[in-house]
Amino acid sequence: MSARDAARAIDAVRRGWPIAIGDLTLLAVETADDERLLAFDPDGRGDVLVSAGRADTLRLTNQLAAANPDAPVLVERAPWIDLAGAVALADPQLDLATPMKGPFRAVRFDNPGEAAAALKLARIAGLLPAFFTGGVGAVVQISPADIDAHEDPTRLRLATRARLPVEGAEDAEIAAFRSPDGADEHVALLIGQPNGQPPLVRLHSECLTGDVLGSLKCDCGPQLQAAIRAIQASGWGILLYLRQEGRGIGLVNKLRAYALQDQGFDTVDANTRLGFAVDARDFGVAAQMLRLLGQTHVRLLTNNPAKVTGLEAAGVTVVERVPHLLPANPHNERYLATKRDRTGHQF
Numbered sequence: 001m002s003a004r005d006a007a008r009a010i011d012a013v014r015r016g017w018p019i020a021i022g023d024l025t026l027l028a029v030e031t032a033d034d035e036r037l038l039a040f041d042p043d044g045r046g047d048v049l050v051s052a053g054r055a056d057t058l059r060l061t062n063q064l065a066a067a068n069p070d071a072p073v074l075v076e077r078a079p080w081i082d083l084a085g086a087v088a089l090a091d092p093q094l095d096l097a098t099p100m101k102g103p104f105r106a107v108r109f110d111n112p113g114e115a116a117a118a119l120k121l122a123r124i125a126g127l128l129p130a131f132f133t134g135g136v137g138a139v140v141q142i143s144p145a146d147i148d149a150h151e152d153p154t155r156l157r158l159a160t161r162a163r164l165p166v167e168g169a170e171d172a173e174i175a176a177f178r179s180p181d182g183a184d185e186h187v188a189l190l191i192g193q194p195n196g197q198p199p200l201v202r203l204h205s206e207c208l209t210g211d212v213l214g215s216l217k218c219d220c221g222p223q224l225q226a227a228i229r230a231i232q233a234s235g236w237g238i239l240l241y242l243r244q245e246g247r248g249i250g251l252v253n254k255l256r257a258y259a260l261q262d263q264g265f266d267t268v269d270a271n272t273r274l275g276f277a278v279d280a281r282d283f284g285v286a287a288q289m290l291r292l293l294g295q296t297h298v299r300l301l302t303n304n305p306a307k308v309t310g311l312e313a314a315g316v317t318v319v320e321r322v323p324h325l326l327p328a329n330p331h332n333e334r335y336l337a338t339k340r341d342r343t344g345h346q347f
């Protein structure tokens, strides 16, 4: 098992280099170009791997009625599926602008575990979950277990701590965490003085648009500021700033989901149509950070029951869920309603 090989594979797919997972050879559609595709698959015969969500939109899943509805799907490589055709297959943003050629034929494959691992790798790399398959020239060979090792939150370690006065909590301290082969640097803001009670904890997932640019599309910016104030007012607690942009699909894919929302889809359907889970976050990362800070029991500031179950599943006891409600604005009203109606948030 090698997390390092998985890191190499993530780097390779981002750069448009072919990789292999088991005996499945892969070239990411998003980072391919004509030259790379020709080198990978000179005869243009390899099928295209897409997610179940994407296959569903393309009306392909009914061809595999007996198959697992969540399993990835291989689309047979018709002669007219060139690079542009594969990009159109992969990217739902283009559906309205470029009507699909088709018909497409779904083919079964023998290695669904490797295909699922490929789609996971695309998500980690922040790419559209779609690959050309069946070519040559892989620069790195991995197994699905390598990806799991790379993602294992128990590998996270405390890197350093320092004082960091912030608005609303001038006595705060920051602690940064890294895992040996991962690129993410998660941080914790420790606020107030431990008083023997479980800390008030907020898990905040990165949102560049909301946290930094003041986006009104979501509630992240105000939630971040309010969490710091609430923790300070409670006496003591910890804000975890988790590098899980876009609920774990990355910034570019989140912005693709926003483009789909501009076309009328809600936040849940946008994720699914792109080929991702509605929420791809692993709260085991947060649990490990809390453990490294010596905290096993917390009061959790959230409206999201999945954060409570995620932390508890990873061994942290949530003694109380504290609601974290902020007023809506005209731009995020529908987003908040979708959270209430479709993802179980308690408002």
Ligand SMILES: Nc1nc2c(ncn2[C@@H]2O[C@H](COP(=O)(O)OP(=O)(O)OP(=O)(O)O)[C@@H](O)[C@H]2O)c(=O)[nH]1
Residues within 6 Å of the ligand: 203, 204, 205, 206, 207, 208, 218, 220, 223, 244, 245, 246, 247, 248, 249, 253, 254, 257, 258, 267, 271, 301, 302, 303, 304, 307, 324, 339, 345
């Ligand atoms: N994929 C996707 N991510 C989004 C969208 N809007 C916001 N996000 C991301 O959602 C995450 C925000 O989640 P949190 O603030 O932790 O909130 P939550 O899970 O809804 O639960 P609370 O604790 O109740 O706030 C951030 O990573 C945002 O970037 C969207 O439309 N699509």
Ligand SMILES: [Zn+2]
Residues within 6 Å of the ligand: 207, 209, 210, 211, 218, 219, 220, 221
């Ligand atoms: Zn946000």
